[in-house]
Amino acid sequence: MAAANEPGPSRNNEEKEKEKDERMFECNICLDTARDAVVSLCGHLFCWPCLHQWLETRPNRQVCPVCKAAISKEKVIPLYGRGSTKQEDPRNKVPPRPPGQRSEPENNGGFPGFGFGDGGFHMSFGIGAFPFGFFTSTFNFGEPRPSAAPRGTPQFEEEQFVSKVFLWVAIMFVCWLLMA
Amino acid sequence: MANIAAQRIKREFKEVIKSEEVAKCAIKVELVNDNYTELKGEIAGPPETPYEGGTFVLEIKVPETYPFNPPKVRFITKIWHPNISSVTGAICLDILKDQWAAAMTLRTVLLSLQALLAAAEPDDPQDAVVAKQFKENQDMFKQTARHWTSIYAGGPHRNTEFDLKIRRLTDMGIEDHQARVALSSYNWDLERATEQLFS
Numbered sequence: 034m035a036a037a038n039e040p041g042p043s044r045n046n047e048e049k050e051k052e053k054d055e056r057m058f059e060c061n062i063c064l065d066t067a068r069d070a071v072v073s074l075c076g077h078l079f080c081w082p083c084l085h086q087w088l089e090t091r092p093n094r095q096v097c098p099v100c101k102a103a104i105s106k107e108k109v110i111p112l113y114g115r116g117s118t119k120q121e122d123p124r125n126k127v128p129p130r131p132p133g134q135r136s137e138p139e140n141n142g143g144f145p146g147f148g149f150g151d152g153g154f155h156m157s158f159g160i161g162a163f164p165f166g167f168f169t170s171t172f173n174f175g176e177p178r179p180s181a182a183p184r185g186t187p188q189f190e191e192e193q194f195v196s197k198v199f200l201w202v203a204i205m206f207v208c209w210l211l212m213a
Numbered sequence: 214m215a216n217i218a219a220q221r222i223k224r225e226f227k228e229v230i231k232s233e234e235v236a237k238c239a240i241k242v243e244l245v246n247d248n249y250t251e252l253k254g255e256i257a258g259p260p261e262t263p264y265e266g267g268t269f270v271l272e273i274k275v276p277e278t279y280p281f282n283p284p285k286v287r288f289i290t291k292i293w294h295p296n297i298s299s300v301t302g303a304i305c306l307d308i309l310k311d312q313w314a315a316a317m318t319l320r321t322v323l324l325s326l327q328a329l330l331a332a333a334e335p336d337d338p339q340d341a342v343v344a345k346q347f348k349e350n351q352d353m354f355k356q357t358a359r360h361w362t363s364i365y366a367g368g369p370h371r372n373t374e375f376d377l378k379i380r381r382l383t384d385m386g387i388e389d390h391q392a393r394v395a396l397s398s399y400n401w402d403l404e405r406a407t408e409q410l411f412s
Contacts, residue, residue, distance in 0.1 A: 061316040062280060063217055064224045077316075083217075087315045090281040098315035 061099050062087060069130050070112040075102040081130040084109065106131060107187070218279040222249040222319075229320045240323040242273075250275050254286070254323050258366065259331040263358035264292070267366025271326070272302075273319065283313035286322065291390075293354075293361040293397060295335045295344035304329075305339035342398050350400060357397045364393070378403050382410065 060067040062083035069081040077099040079087075088095050088106060097104045111130050226242060226249070234240045241255035254271035258264025269292060274285040286309055288302035296305045306329055308317060338344030347354045360375045362368030378401060382392035387410055395406040 062221075064221055064228075083315070087281055090278070094311075096314065098317075101314060 067112075070114075071109040071130060072112055073097050073102070073104045074108050074110075075100050075104070078112075079109075081109075081111070218275055218277055219249045221280055222252070222275055225318045225320070226252075228318070229323075232320055234320065234324065239327065240320070242319055242323070252319070253289075254319070256323050256327045256330070258362060258368065259327055262331050263355045264294075264330045264362050264366070265368070266370070267362035267368040269330075269366050271323070273322075280315045280317070283309045283317075284319070284322065285309075286326070291361060291365040293343055293358040294330065295333045295338045295340060295347045296329060298340050299343060299361075299394065299397075300340075303339055305334075305337060346398075346400065353400050357401070361393075361397070375401060378406075382407065 058066055058070070058078065060070075060080040060083050061077055062079055065080070067078050067080045070078060071081045071084055072078050073084075075097050077097055079098070084098075085106075087098055088104075095104055096102065109131060111133050113133070226244070229235060229240070229242050232240075235242075239257050243253045243255075245251040245253050252273040252275070254273050256269050256271065258267040258269065268290070270289040272287050272289050276282050276285065286304055288297055288304065291299065291302070293299055297303070304326070306325065308314075308322070308325055333347060335344040335347045343354070346357070356372065356375075359368065359370050360372045363371045375396070378396055379389065379392045381403060382396070383389055385407075387395075391410070392406070395410050396403065399405040399409065
């Protein structure tokens with residue numbers, strides 16, 4: 034954009050190329066190079082402060098400013114470039130950018146049957162009449178369970194809810210066994 | 214004015230004057246004041262419409278909350294169109310209201326308005342009289358719109374029959390534009406227009 038002030042033969046191809054590169058990383062709202070960049074699931078790039086203000090302007094109609102796909106604060110991904118400015122902490126700026134989510138890679142190495150050492154050993158028991166009891170008590174070796182969702186996300190709350198429901202079902206089942 | 218609004222308008226302004234639509238003279242943007250709060254837009258009437266050959270001037274006011282809220286746009290050039298008030302120039306277009314998105318720019322707004330001229334939406338009217346005529350007497354609407362384009366927007370097709378009828382009214386002391394509005398509203402029926410003007 035700066036090159037627009039100096040038209041003429043002095044602009045060579047390299048400069049043009051550089052300008053094009055910079056424009057590729059422009060925020061779709063302020064049209065400046067995106068700072069504290071985030072990207073929506075539909076693939077559009079914004080500065081986090083810009084996108085946040087857009088979402089605040091229309092809280093009941095949250096759409097992508099470019100393609101009008103549904104977007105939300107939880108579903109944008111921050112972009113961390115290597116050359117990002119370390120001097121200023123983006124968290125000092127209100128509001129903080131949503132955190133990146135990191136899931137562990139799947140561990141497929143080695144013989145899965147003897148995975149005691151790496152925490153892949155799970156065991157569960159069930160109570161029941163003979164043929165069912167056979168199925169309900171299982172031994173799981175080496176099968177890595179998905180890591181729990183981070184605290185505070187909707188998924189975490191859902192998992193908590195489901196586990197409470199199962200707890201109550203189990204208690205009621207035990208009560209029923211005692212009564213019968 | 215909020216910094217982001219002025220900054221963005223500056224960038225858009227540079228971009229729009231470099232765009233190919235400006236090169237083709239389809240749209241134009243000019244600054245009205247130095248702090249980028251008000252601009253003057255111009256769009257060419259799209260080909261194969263009654264607005265062909267005309268140039269329509271727009272007033273663009275940039276709110277402090279731009280680009281999170283849409284610019285306020287209205288036609289300065291008088292125009293006969295179902296979605297544009299023939300009195301105030303107010304525009305009924307969803308993207309200038311609730312369908313605005315922050316990634317839209319001066320360029321896309323002007324192009325959308327040009328598209329609106331080519332594709333009226335009579336079921337969501339701004340000017341009820343024009344919309345009624347558009348629905349009931351399409352041919353009369355086209356002639357009227359073409360006449361308004363020639364008078365106010367520099368269009369090429371002058372309608373001598375309409376001019377004569379207006380002359381009849383102005384001879385009776387009616388102001389030129391007022392006569393044109395009355396006649397346009399009554400499908401160029403001189404008798405009914407006169408009746409309305411003197412009632």
